[in-house]
Amino acid sequence: MHFYQQRKISLKTRINVMRAYVWSILLYGCECWTLPKDTEQRPxxxxxxxxxxxxxxxxxxxxxxxxxxxxxxxxxxxxxxxRERQIKIFGHIIRADELKNY
Incomplete structure (x- = not known):
């Protein structure tokens, strides 16, 4: 039986474990993704x-x-x-280009 199916562990803990382990893998490199409207719902x-x-x-x-x-x-x-991660990395890229001009 997997950890996420054990009844001894509370639902909140199982959700938090999913966020910690699954999200880190799922969101790897998401800053560079292009998500068209038809694939936005996949994640x-x-x-x-x-x-x-x-x-x-x-x-x-x-x-x-x-x-x-x-x-x-x-x-x-x-x-x-x-979207927040994409905006954050975009800000870093813009600032890096501005620093090169000095």
Missing amino acids: EAVVMWFIRRIIKVSWTKRKTNADIMDMAGYKKFLLNTI
Whole structure:
């Protein structure tokens, strides 16, 4: 049995472990990604898949993502995190170019 399926561990801890381990791998290099509108939802879909696994709700059960997020106490903000990282690296690039001109 995987750690995220053990009932001894609280749901909040399992979600935090997912954020610590899965997000670090999922978001690796996201500063350089180009996300067209049709693929913007893919990272969130992966996170929803993990959350469904954590709370043991099969995808065949007709539960909406909003219901799953309410059950897990999770809010979508992965795409915002990606955008923030992209803006941050863009700022570094712009400042680096300005420093070269001096």
